Amino acid sequence: MSIYAYVVAGALVLLGGIGIARSRDLVHTVVCLSVAQSGTYVLLLAIGYQNGAPAPVFGSTTKPTTNVVDPVVQALNLTDIVVSATVTALLLALAIRVARTHGTVDPDQLTSLEG
Amino acid sequence: MTVLIAIALTLVLVGGAVVVFTGDVQRQAVSLSLYGLLMTLLFVLLSAPDVALSQVVVGTAIVPLMVMLTIRKIKGNR
Amino acid sequence: MSRPLRWCVLGVGVAGVGLVMVLAFLRMPAFGSSYHPYRDAAVPAAVAHGTANVVGSVTFDQRGIDTLGEEAIFFGSVLAVSVLLRPADDEEVRSEEGSLAPLQSTRLFGYLLLPLTLLVGLDIVAHGHVTPGGGFQGGIMLATALHLVYVAGRYRSLEQLRPMPLFDSGEAAGVAAFAALGFAGMAAAGSFLANFLPKGTFGQLFSAGTVPLFNVAVGLAVGSGGIVMLGKFFEQVFTVSQDEGRHGESTAS
Numbered sequence: 001m002s003i004y005a006y007v008v009a010g011a012l013v014l015l016g017g018i019g020i021a022r023s024r025d026l027v028h029t030v031v032c033l034s035v036a037q038s039g040t041y042v043l044l045l046a047i048g049y050q051n052g053a054p055a056p057v058f059g060s061t062t063k064p065t066t067n068v069v070d071p072v073v074q075a076l077n078l079t080d081i082v083v084s085a086t087v088t089a090l091l092l093a094l095a096i097r098v099a100r101t102h103g104t105v106d107p108d109q110l111t112s113l114e115g
Numbered sequence: 116m117t118v119l120i121a122i123a124l125t126l127v128l129v130g131g132a133v134v135v136f137t138g139d140v141q142r143q144a145v146s147l148s149l150y151g152l153l154m155t156l157l158f159v160l161l162s163a164p165d166v167a168l169s170q171v172v173v174g175t176a177i178v179p180l181m182v183m184l185t186i187r188k189i190k191g192n193r
Numbered sequence: 194m195s196r197p198l199r200w201c202v203l204g205v206g207v208a209g210v211g212l213v214m215v216l217a218f219l220r221m222p223a224f225g226s227s228y229h230p231y232r233d234a235a236v237p238a239a240v241a242h243g244t245a246n247v248v249g250s251v252t253f254d255q256r257g258i259d260t261l262g263e264e265a266i267f268f269g270s271v272l273a274v275s276v277l278l279r280p281a282d283d284e285e286v287r288s289e290e291g292s293l294a295p296l297q298s299t300r301l302f303g304y305l306l307l308p309l310t311l312l313v314g315l316d317i318v319a320h321g322h323v324t325p326g327g328g329f330q331g332g333i334m335l336a337t338a339l340h341l342v343y344v345a346g347r348y349r350s351l352e353q354l355r356p357m358p359l360f361d362s363g364e365a366a367g368v369a370a371f372a373a374l375g376f377a378g379m380a381a382a383g384s385f386l387a388n389f390l391p392k393g394t395f396g397q398l399f400s401a402g403t404v405p406l407f408n409v410a411v412g413l414a415v416g417s418g419g420i421v422m423l424g425k426f427f428e429q430v431f432t433v434s435q436d437e438g439r440h441g442e443s444t445a446s
Contacts, residue, residue, distance in 0.1 A: 002116065002223040003215075008124045010214040012131045014207050019135035021203045027140045027185055031147055034178060035131050038154055041170070042127065045161045048232075051116070051225035055162040056236070056247040057325050059396060064240045069162040071239070071247040072231040077166045078252060078329060079263045082415075085173045086270035089422055092185040093277040096429060099189040116225055164325035165248045168317070172333045177419065180340075184426040191430070 005046035012039030026095040026105040030088055037084040041077055048073030123157040130154075144182040151175040243392035244401035245323045252327065253407040257386035260407075261371060264414060268368050271418045278425040280433045295345060303345020310338035318412035322401040328411025335412070336419030348431050357424060360417040367414025374406055 016036025023029045048070030056071035058064045099105050130150040137143040151174025158167035222228050239250035252260050295303075317324075318331030343351040378387035393400035 003218045005224045006218040008128045015131050015135050031143050032135050049161050055164050058245045070229045070232040071251050072235050074163050074166050074248045075251040081169045093274045168330040176337045184430050188430050
């Protein structure tokens with residue numbers, strides 16, 4: 001039962017991949033890519049979690065000597081979220097361009113590589 | 116693993132499947148926003164408030180907004 | 194490749210990757226275990242530098258070079274979106290806003306929540322080294338808060354409140370400030386992005402050395418960049434329209 005969190009993360013990545021493969025609309029593809037990227041967030045946080053440990057921010061209730069959740073993994077996660085958002089924006093801008101140039105956003109009809 | 120975390124993980128998995136298998140792109144933008152909120156709850160339960168703050172703004176507001184604007188621009192062209 | 198054959202290849206791929214993933218997961222430490230060597234190394238280093246938010250310390254103090262790369266990615270991405278979404282051969286038409294005015298309650302909530310969310314965003318940026326939060330979270334919250342003006346009103350009010358050149362320079366200033374702080378660290382302490390200011394008392398506002406300054410620089414860069422990025426999408430929807438006479442020439446089939 002203790003690998004359930006990892007299995008959920010892996011399943012999200014594979015679900016995103018299945019969505020990308022079966023989609024008929026470029027914007028749908030971008031949203032499925034976003035789901036796949038969110039699977040990696042869950043995997044990173046699941047690696048760093050410890051049962052019953054508080055968040056890695058020290059204050060009046062958490063003394064610096066208590067065991068906290070892994071902070072390095074959370075920092076990696078922050079970078080991951082930033083890069084995912086910007087990649088999504090770039091792909092959506094490309095989809096707008098493709099729609100204007102070719103008139104369609106169906107991947108099955110976008111077969112020719114034109115400038 | 117507590118019961119709450121197991122429930123949150125299951126909700127996230129179901130939410131991801133709903134987002135992927137929604138056909139209409141306009142509906143997918145709304146379900147993506149709700150999926151972002153479920154992820155935020157999961158992150159709070161996993162003791163990650165910094166990541167949850169990032170995710171709630173990006174996943175609930177910014178990415179669905181950009182998706183909706185893209186859909187409107189593409190549909191307006193045709 | 195025909196569609197059924199594509200489904201078979203997809204099925205084989207998903208099954209293979211899934212199997213390899215499960216085999217890897219069985220060998221990892223159990224979920225919720227207490228074996229975290231990175232935490233055992235990072236937390237004492239953060240406490241030694243007087244930073245109460247350990248994630249902020251890892252982001253800006255211990256792995257500052259990764260954050261510089263992330264800022265460069267964000268900057269380059271906003272630049273690419275601006276280039277891709279510039280009005281090319283279309284004419285720029287100031288299209289009229291649709292006739293649907295927002296509900297009175299939406300307007301009230303929007304204008305009430307606008308100063309509140311702006312203040313919360315500034316607070317999260319400023320206190321990023323003592324409470325959960327930081328430059329990126331607060332910056333992106335400020336960028337989203339500004340668009341409450343669009344939700345509660347019309348696109349034209351958002352346009353007037355959002356002069357694009359100001360936010361372009363704001364983003365550049367944020368990234369430049371980040372690099373300048375890095376070079377100041379090299380001048381003062383000998384290594385790029387070193388934490389050279391006095392570390393102060395643990396948990397107070399003036400603590401953690403340069404981490405609050407990095408938070409402000411990143412907040413400025415990300416907030417302005419987010420506004421520019423969303424602004425390009427809004428401009429595409431509301432102000433750029435295609436020249437109808439030339440539409441036939443540009444489609445390929």
